[in-house]
């Protein structure tokens with residue numbers, strides 16, 4: 110089966126402080142590679158990956174990998190609005206990066222309005238635990254995830270542990286959101302697009318809804 114024949118495209122944004130491992134997680138997921146001396150992201154990088162979420166339904170995942178450094182914030186902010194999914198990443202060995210997750214979440218949510226963005230929270234660098242470098246406990250991270258209404262995954266880009274799970278959880282969450290009407294395709298918004306006409310089993314009342322955000326559309 111040719112996976113590049115996709116039905117839906119989801120735009121996913123990578124969020125979190127500099128050095129938490131956003132680019133490393135994407136590289137592990139899309140290329141199965143890990144670089145100890147990876148370059149810091151300048152502005153925004155772009156990646157594509159295809160995922161079959163259920164038999165016959167392929168999603169084109171467009172990843173926007175933003176720079177965590179403050180000096181790029183004016184550039185990276187402009188990518189928030191057209192995102193339907195966000196991977197909120199912190200470093201399990203860096204308490205400050207965890208403390209700033211709420212801020213990342215709130216800023217993106219605010220800028221995406223009136224559209225909806227769905228999140229997954231990722232604690233990266235589980236491999237540091239063996240060296241006694243863990244600064245954030247699983248329980249407190251789970252509490253924050255619950256508060257944000259997002260699932261929580263602990264991963265390691267270095268060890269390649271639970272990386273695919275984190276990305277695919279988010280993709281499936283968006284797909285379920287599309288089916289249930291929690292997120293909707295809208296003209297003039299690039300968070301979700303569809304290519305091939307295909308009947309999607311969405312809730313009829315919600316999939317036909319229109320608002321000031323523009324006309325809704327269905328595949």
Ligand SMILES: Nc1nc2c(ncn2[C@@H]2O[C@H](COP(=O)(O)OP(=O)(O)OP(=O)(O)O)[C@@H](O)[C@H]2O)c(=O)[nH]1
Nearest residue numbers: 127128129130131132133145150177234265266267
């Ligand atoms: N031990 C360990 N190191 C990691 C892991 N993931 C990333 N790193 C390292 O952390 C550093 C920063 O990784 P990046 O992927 O560049 O971080 P980033 O979040 O993209 O940073 P910015 O592009 O500046 O926003 C690099 O030295 C990586 O090799 C991991 O799972 N475990």
Ligand SMILES: [Mg+2]
Nearest residue numbers: 131132149150
């Ligand atoms: Mg980066």
